[in-house]
Amino acid sequence: MNILTIIIIAIGLxxxxxxxxxxxxxxxxxxxxxxxxxxxxxxGGFQAIMPMVGWFAGLTLRECIRDYDHWVxxxxxxxxxxxxxxxxxxxxxAQKQTGTLSATMLLVLALATSIDALAVxxxxxxxxxxxxxxxxxxxxxxxxxxxxxxxxxxxxFGHFFETGIEAVGGLILIGIGVKILLEHLFA
Numbered sequence: 001m002n003i004l005t006i007i008i009i010a011i012g013l014x015x016x017x018x019x020x021x022x023x024x025x026x027x028x029x030x031x032x033x034x035x036x037x038x039x040x041x042x043x044g045g046f047q048a049i050m051p052m053v054g055w056f057a058g059l060t061l062r063e064c065i066r067d068y069d070h071w072v073x074x075x076x077x078x079x080x081x082x083x084x085x086x087x088x089x090x091x092x093x094a095q096k097q098t099g100t101l102s103a104t105m106l107l108v109l110a111l112a113t114s115i116d117a118l119a120v121x122x123x124x125x126x127x128x129x130x131x132x133x134x135x136x137x138x139x140x141x142x143x144x145x146x147x148x149x150x151x152x153x154x155x156x157f158g159h160f161f162e163t164g165i166e167a168v169g170g171l172i173l174i175g176i177g178v179k180i181l182l183e184h185l186f187a
Contacts, residue, residue, distance in 0.1 A: 001127050005176065006135045010047075010142040012172035013120060016084065016113040017043035017143050018150040025154025040148035042106050046114035048140030054121020055132055062125055069126035070184030076123050077177030080116045084170030116173075127180060 021039055065072055117139065124135060 010139040014143040021150030022154035025151040036151035042110040043147040044144030046110040047143035050117035051121030058122035058125025074177040074181040081170040081173035088167040
């Protein structure tokens with residue numbers, strides 16, 4: 001798996017966090033000055049940690065499913081992508097609220113938006129021929145930047161982008177899954 005593929009996967013994974021950041025920016029009237037930074041740090045941190053957890057879980061399974069690991073990767077990425085597309089149509093538009101997200105709510109959102117990264121980490125344990133550290137750094141940084149920007153985009157443009165962005169992220173992950181499957185079947 002090359003760096004470009006990892007970057008594309010990172011962008012796809014970050015779409016959940018981006019959508020939540022946009023919604024948060026649009027929802028809260030008076031967020032704290034460092035709210036965008038805290039949100040981006042939580043989302044980027046969880047998106048970086050979860051692939052590592054998935055990697056270690058996948059290492060225990062790798063020997064058992066080596067002959068069809070490409071199918072597992074395809075199914076996981078297609079499922080995650082499909083789930084993201086489905087959920088993009090379920091997003092409810094919230095009314096403006098005062099205050100900021102509590103630390104507990106922020107951690108719950110960070111965990112919820114990073115579950116997909118756990119499954120991708122399992123896929124990495126089968127397919128990643130390079131350094132896991134590089135993939136983790138790329139995923140964490142891209143999620144941080146997109147979440148930070150998403151907050152301010154939400155503040156400025158509201159829910160205009162929210163639904164479509166998560167669907168695009170899902171399509172990206174499905175496309176990567178198809179690419180992996182085709183490479184292993186025909187290479």
